[in-house]
Amino acid sequence: MRTLVLGGDGFCGWPSALHLSAHGHEVTIVDNFSRRRIDDELGARSLTPIRSLDERVQAWHDATGRDIGFAELDLAHDYDDLVDLLSTVRPDAVVHFAEQRAAPYSMKSPAHKRYTVDNNLGGTHNLLAALVQVGLDAHLVHLGTMGVYGYESVPVDLPEGYLTVRYPDRDGHEHTRDILYPTQPGSVYHLTKSLDQLLFQFYARNDGLRITDLHQGIVWGTQTDETVLDDRLINRFDYDGDYGTVLNRFLVQAAVGYPLTVHGSGGQTRAFINIRDTVRCIRLAVESGAEVSGRVRVMNQVTESHRISELADLVAQTLGATVDHLPNPRAEADTNDLSARNDQLLGLGLEPTKLAAGLLTESSDIARKYSDRIDHTLIPCTSYWNDRRRAEGTRP
Amino acid sequence: MRTLVLGGDGFCGWPSALHLSAHGHEVTIVDNFSRRRIDDELGARSLTPIRSLDERVQAWHDATGRDIGFAELDLAHDYDDLVDLLSTVRPDAVVHFAEQRAAPYSMKSPAHKRYTVDNNLGGTHNLLAALVQVGLDAHLVHLGTMGVYGYESVPVDLPEGYLTVRYPDRDGHEHTRDILYPTQPGSVYHLTKSLDQLLFQFYARNDGLRITDLHQGIVWGTQTDETVLDDRLINRFDYDGDYGTVLNRFLVQAAVGYPLTVHGSGGQTRAFINIRDTVRCIRLAVESGAEVSGRVRVMNQVTESHRISELADLVAQTLGATVDHLPNPRAEADTNDLSARNDQLLGLGLEPTKLAAGLLTESSDIARKYSDRIDHTLIPCTSYWNDRRRAEGTRP
Secondary structure, three states, X not given: OEEEEEOOOOOOHHHHHHHXXXXXXXXXXXXXXXXXXXXXXXXXXXXXXXOOHHHHHHHHHHHHOOOOEEEEOOOOOOHHHHXXXXXXXXXXXXXXXXXXXXXXXXXXXXXXXXXXXXXXXXXXXXXXXXXXXXXXXOEEEXXXXXXXXXXXXXOOOEOOOEEEEEEEOOOOOEEEEEEEOOOOOOOHHHHHHHHHHHHHHHHHHHHOOEEEEEEEOEEEOOOOOOHHHOHHHOOOXXXXXXXXXXXXXXXXXXXXXXXXXXEOOOEOEEEEEEHHHHHHHHXXXXXXXXXXXXXXXXXXXXXXXXXXXXXXXXXXXXXXXXXXXXXXXXXXXXXXXXXXXXXXXXXXXXXXXXXXXXXXXHXXXXXXXXXXXXXXHHOOOOOOOOHHHHHHHHOO | OEEEEEOOOOOOHHHHHHHHHHOOOEEXXXXXXXXXXXXXXXXXXXXXXXXXXXXXXXXXXXXXXXXXXXXXXXXXXXXXXXXXXXHHHOXXXXXXXXXXXXXXXXXXXXXXXXXXXXXXXXXXXXXXXXXXXXXXXOEEEEEEEHHHHOOOOOOOOEOOOEEEEEEEOOOOOEEEEEEEOOOOOOOHHHHHHHHHHHHHHHHHHXXXXXXXXXXXXXXXXXXXXXXXXXXXXXXXXXXXXXXXXHHHHHHHXXXXXXXXXXXXXOEOEEEEEEHHHHHHHHHHHHHOHHHOOOOOEXXXXXXXXXXXXXXXHHHHHHHHOOEXXXXXXXOOOOEOXXXXXXXXXXXXXOXXXXXXXXXXXXXXXXXXXXXXXXXXXXXXOOOOOOHHHHHHHHOO
């Protein structure tokens, strides 16, 4: 099948594009290289030495004989080019990773908040409008986030997108209704994924678009079965305070003898997934598109939940490191419980890769191998959620 | 108090600005004249001969001795100017009408969908980011729409923004939670107001912004106590297929002997409010800002509900007209029930102006007075919600 991968040069997009190509998809990557430009803006770079997309695609051809197409395009601003691309390629599926994906980056400044809204909402809405305009019955697979559910403690195992609720009708009788789970996003980034949900709901209802929204947990790990085939295929690995996700950040910190930076008490519980499972989930979602019609399919793309302090202790014990508790830059509950259903992806055949010392070591080995590329000054998070958090975080 | 009126040159914004000024507010209007430019785009114009904003403000000064300030600014794109304005004026309240407000216009083409999302979301998010940046504790009063609740039949009197729901927790016990009413917007325009709700929820939680969101019904009528003071103050009156709201459209149609255009069966029920009540509600909302803290205050700005076919019959009988049933360009339920709570604005002192023959005659007199300005070709709605509706509506 013909599959577009929007944002296919990024951390999840690149290994997903390779995995789909390895499994016979005719893949075309669409990207505007915004992630590489943000590295330049932040003075940061991937821990791993990633190659240009041209080199990456050439390496994939050399390793497997398979070709991946490419179109450089800014989803949020090159609407006519997007329409042309969809009309020409006529994809069966569109995988949409092309959103700014870091919560701290989205809260850095008013300009970063505005960029995140403009890029993510503008891009996603352009895609929906273009699919309708071209009259394509492509299956849209979008990368959402578990953060749309919010990180308050709730007394339920998080369902997959929808919640069945009851309330009294005007005659006092019980009324039952299935609703989108009430969203409580905790950053402008998470907010844009909540807004996306409403865009999807509308376009599915009004235009019959077929859409799967994947609420992904925090990704850890770096390599996949495909990226290990050639050094030039290596995936990016972010460790900086904006883009470094918590477990990967801990692994780098342990590798270079930097104390593990736990924000607040570490009582926050989050859902996780290994990058190898991410790429499999994407394929399972794409290839089950025939099941999607009517309302948006929402699946939780997670394999397990952990408390941050427990992760820090695990990394500290496994790899040897100290733990440092810092003021939390985020406005969020200091402690929460969280468990999430993932029945749908399990039902499609996902076999979870659970957190285990062996896999920690793999990432840790990469961190050590490239430790000379690490800039320690980029490790702390310097984005604060509001004035109060900034005051707490910058107190001398 | 110092009050900014964003979109203060428009149909609701202009009479609201006058009403606030008449009641002692130091009003500054902010507008980019997009509504006048859309008239040019559509080859349409207000039934009433509206003056330039300069003339309007001068006329207000002549009639009352009161001054209204003005800043020309595009909320969605002139962010730095907005920050400067907020820093300079330091308003106590910001009334936000500056969104594209016609559902048919928002569905005309991909470009119109994209404009509506960019203008409405971009503008509203810029405003929120700017209020945080400037550190203003201004009370934000936003014009929402009843359309966020959706127009499916529901078994409840629509509550004001929030719904108390119950669902079983993981131990099977009953859990109760207050949630934003599950939104079901029926057009891209309505969708943007649903998205706004999530922006407000986030900025109220994260930054403590004080926000009132007014879910307004369909406005009818033209003049207010203030706009009648001088011919140069006359309010705009839209009758075209994009911007003409249903009752005002019927009144114009009756005045010029055009059959009343009912879309579908006319079994759609909608909530209504007279423009005189709109301006009073805005003032009641603004002046009760001290009550708002914590979660967003949502109030239903409506006074009564009617079935479209009943409105058509009322106008036909009162003013003499025939009724024409046309294919519905909108993808919506052909028939629905609707009733809405409006306890909060009643509690603040609103005395509803109900639909009555006398008021119909007032608007009808205006329509007859300016009937030579009416272009009959602009009356039909030519925006279709999707391909199926277009096929039904354009069948020869």
